[in-house]
Each structure stands twice: as structure tokens, then as C-alpha cells.
Amino acid sequence: MPVSDTVSTPLMPYQLPFPADALAEIVVPDAVPKDERLWVPQAENVWFRPLCLNRSQGYWMNFLRVRRSGILSRHRHPNAVHGWVLKGRWHYLEHDWVAEEGSYIFEPPGETHTLVVPEGVEEMITYFQVNGIMSYVDPWGRPLGYEDVFTTIEMCRSHYASVGLGAEFTNQFIR
Numbered sequence: 001m002p003v004s005d006t007v008s009t010p011l012m013p014y015q016l017p018f019p020a021d022a023l024a025e026i027v028v029p030d031a032v033p034k035d036e037r038l039w040v041p042q043a044e045n046v047w048f049r050p051l052c053l054n055r056s057q058g059y060w061m062n063f064l065r066v067r068r069s070g071i072l073s074r075h076r077h078p079n080a081v082h083g084w085v086l087k088g089r090w091h092y093l094e095h096d097w098v099a100e101e102g103s104y105i106f107e108p109p110g111e112t113h114t115l116v117v118p119e120g121v122e123e124m125i126t127y128f129q130v131n132g133i134m135s136y137v138d139p140w141g142r143p144l145g146y147e148d149v150f151t152t153i154e155m156c157r158s159h160y161a162s163v164g165l166g167a168e169f170t171n172q173f174i175r
């Protein structure tokens with residue numbers, strides 16, 4: 001090993017190349033954006049803001065924003081979901097806890113639950129990492145539809161095209 005390869009200082013960056021096949025990082029400076037065009041409408045008074053749409057591992061991360069009270073959805077997920085409440089609060093009809101502002105929530109695989117935003121909450125924003133699919137069901141488990149990273153990508157493409165940012169605006173979030 002040449003002498004120059006052994007020289008190091010505490011503030012020296014890593015000196016070797018990253019693996020040739022490593023993906024590029026994603027940096028989203030305006031994660032909770034002021035530009036309304038970045039919020040993708042999902043239902044009436046419900047939007048999401050994509051952060052990482054990971055088609056290679058089948059998960060997606062976003063901020064969900066809700067500006068109405070009542071039942072948002074009843075869904076089952078076969079994989080884990082992680083949540084972090086940034087604003088407002090919500091709960092599941094099937095559990096007695098409330099996800100308050102600042103709460104972290106782990107939703108284990110196998111849960112089927114009904115998300116409710118209570119009266120008096122003008123705006124709820126929660127960061128969710130969803131793995132696999134969200135399967136929407138009726139109270140008896142009968143399927144009503146689903147979302148996965150691919151339907152999420154399509155929603156983004158279609159919305160960003162419609163607001164003038166272009167369908168390809170979505171690409172920055174895809175890995």
C-alpha cells in the first residue's frame with residue numbers, strides 16, 4: 001500500500017468510490033411543501049406528498065395530509081407500516097390508543113383497521129412508510145381495491161402532468 005493511502009485526518013471524507021451499482025440518494029429539502037402542486041390528491045380533502053417510491057423493494061414513504069374528519073379508510077396490510085404524526089391526531093376503530101402529534105406508530109403485518117380523524121382536527125399530517133400493499137376492505141374483509149408502489153407512482157405521474165410539472169417530476173422519488 002503506497003504511503004499516501006495510509007494518510008488520514010479526522011475530517012477526511014471516505015476516499016474510495018461507492019459500489020458501481022449503488023443507487024443515487026434522494027434529498028427532499030421541502031419535505032412538507034408550501035407549493036400546493038406537490039400534494040397529490042388521493043380523495044376529497046386527502047393528499048399525499050411522495051418522498052421515496054421504492055419500486056425495487058416494493059415500499060413507499062410519504063406524508064399523508066387530511067383535512068376532513070371521519071373514516072379515512074379501512075385497510076389490511078400484509079407487511080409492516082411505520083408512521084410518525086407531524087400534525088393533528090387520528091386513531092383506529094380497532095384500538096383504544098390515539099396517534100397524537102409527535103407519536104411514532106408501528107403497525108404489524110396482519111392488521112386490518114379503520115383509520116378515523118376525529119372531529120375538531122382541521123389538518124392531520126402523518127409520515128407513513130408502507131411496505132407491500134394497502135388492501136382496502138369492507139368490515140368483513142371483502143376486498144374493495146388496493147394501492148401499492150406502482151399505483152402510487154401512477155397517481156403521482158398523472159397529477160404532476162396535470163399541474164404542469166410533468167409526469168417525469170415523479171422520477172426524483174423513484175428508486
Ligand SMILES: [Fe+2]
Binds near residue numbers: 075077081107113
Ligand atoms: Fe394501516
